[in-house]
Structures are given as C-alpha cells and as structure tokens.
Amino acid sequence: MPESPEVQALADELDARMRGHEITAVDVVEFRIGKTRSRPPESLVGQHVVDVARHGKLLDIGFGDGDRLVVSLGRHGWARWAGADTATDAAADAQATTGDDAAAVSEPPPPTLATLVFDDGTAVELTDAGNWVSLGVWVVDDPTEVPAVSKLGPDPAAADFSRAQFDRAFAGRRKQVKAVLQEQESLAGIGNAYSDEILHAAKISPVVHAAALGDDELDRLFDATVGVVSSAIAARHGIPIDRLKATKVAAMRAHGRSGEPCPVCADTIRDFSFASTTAQYCPTCQTGGELLPLKPA
Known part of the structure; x- marks a missing residue:
C-alpha cells in the first residue's frame, strides 16, 4: 500500500x-x-x-x-x-x-x-x-x-505537527498501538509498512494497547513516528516514481524482513497476523521475547 x-x-x-x-x-x-x-x-x-x-x-x-x-x-x-x-x-x-x-x-x-x-x-x-x-x-x-x-488526522510529516496532536491520538486509547498508527483519522499517511518500522524503532510491541503505554514509551513512540516518516520522505525525494516502491522495500529494517536478523539485536524478525494482513516485529526488541500469533496458512 x-x-x-x-x-x-x-x-x-x-x-x-x-x-x-x-x-x-x-x-x-x-x-x-x-x-x-x-x-x-x-x-x-x-x-x-x-x-x-x-x-x-x-x-x-x-x-x-x-x-x-x-x-x-x-x-x-x-x-x-x-x-x-x-x-x-x-x-x-x-x-x-x-x-x-x-x-x-x-x-x-x-x-x-x-x-x-x-x-x-x-x-x-x-x-x-x-x-x-x-x-x-x-x-x-x-x-x-x-x-x-x-476525515484525515494530523500528518506527522507536517512542520506544525505537535506532541499535543500525537497525545490526542494515543492517550487513553484501548486499541492496539499499531492500529492507532494506521488509523487515518488519528494520524495521516501511515500504513502497514511504516507502522512496523516506527514500532521497531521505538521498541514497542505492536499489540499493546495505547492506554497501557508509559511516559517513556510515549516519548519513544512520538520520536520514532516523526523521525521515521520524516526521514523516509527526505530519503525518497528525487527518486524516480518507477523506482519508489523498490526503494521502499529495500529501506525497510523490520517490515518484510521475516526470517532475517534484526539489525539492532540480531534476533530473527518474525511475522504476526494483524487485521487482514501480515506484519513483522522483533521479539527481543519489542515483545520481551514473546512470540505473537500467526494464523495458519
């Protein structure tokens, strides 16, 4: 997507x-x-x-x-x-x-x-x-x-995107944090791939409820959300449109890397089922070693 x-x-x-x-x-x-x-x-x-x-x-x-x-x-x-x-x-x-x-x-x-x-x-x-x-x-x-x-929410890439806007999207939400990241009414422009990248960078489990995040976790998630999206926009600038999708795939550190070593800790990146698709995470970096469920083929 x-x-x-x-x-x-x-x-x-x-x-x-x-x-x-x-x-x-x-x-x-x-x-x-x-x-x-x-x-x-x-x-x-x-x-x-x-x-x-x-x-x-x-x-x-x-x-x-x-x-x-x-x-x-x-x-x-x-x-x-x-x-x-x-x-x-x-x-x-x-x-x-x-x-x-x-x-x-x-x-x-x-x-x-x-x-x-x-x-x-x-x-x-x-x-x-x-x-x-x-x-x-x-x-x-x-x-x-x-x-x-x-219906779009604030855009993390916008120059005026603020911590207050971010907090309104996440604070008190009894919804999995990956789902909030992808909810266009909460934050505009993020989908399955970049939500995986953001959560991996922030070292946060994709299935934890937003309401359960502590202040330090919210700080890391805010920094990762702005940093991952903004740096990706900068990195894609000037790439011909016929190469953009391939460039995106090549740049991913967690998303689409199932079976490969995590670039941070060298644990194996794994798949898990999310909504109607499959996403990726690192057990060591993000879930304390817990393996998330993957629906059978």
Missing part, C-alpha cells in the same frame, strides 16, 4: 513535470474508478495543472479553472509515465506481498485503469495491481469534499 513518503515523492515528481501543462486527453479504462459521476475525469480536458499536493496517502492535482483531481491509490494503486519500464514496480509489488524474489521477477506489470495525456506528449498512467479495483478518483472544487481527505 502506498504510504506518505512514497506518495509525497510521487506528488513532487508529478508537480515538477506536469505544472503548467494542459491536459489534452483523458482515457478511463475502468469506469469504476470515477467517484464523481457528474464530474468525470474527462471534464478536465483543456485545463492546465497549477499544483500537485498530498493529503495523507492521497494525491491532489489542482487545475487553473479551480477543479481538483483527488486520487486515492488504494491498496495497490500507483502512477507511471506512459512507456516507462514497469518491471521495477511490478517486482517490488510482488516481493512486498510474497517476500519471494523469484515471484517478483515473474510478476506482470499492473494494468492501466486511466491515462492523462498532456500537451507536451507525455502521459501519466494510473494503475492498480490488486484483485479488486481500489483506485479511486474524484473531481471536486475542494479536496475536503472527498470523505477520505476530510
């Missing part, structure tokens, strides 16, 4: 290449991605891009006539330049899902669900590699008209 560091890098590259250019054509292959039926993406033809921004995990493309194209990348959505080599991102998708390099090599590129063509001849393809359509697009006057944007 795309998370804030990669989506920010995607927004930056799209802004650098698309700003000032006119959309000359829009080709929607999968009609289900359109969430504003009275204002389809095709209505943007003839407009010029004025900026590209990020809200949590969502893209927000602004146009000169005041329209905003908000793109939810969903579970497996992404963007690529038409004609680009798609093998790198396909491999990263497969490896992130299976951990199998052989499977990654054979994975086909994700299908294109919509294409935006610009006046300089370049085109951006919106893709979705999932088994169901999770990509969604809205044409609106204000991004807060999109429910996924309006």
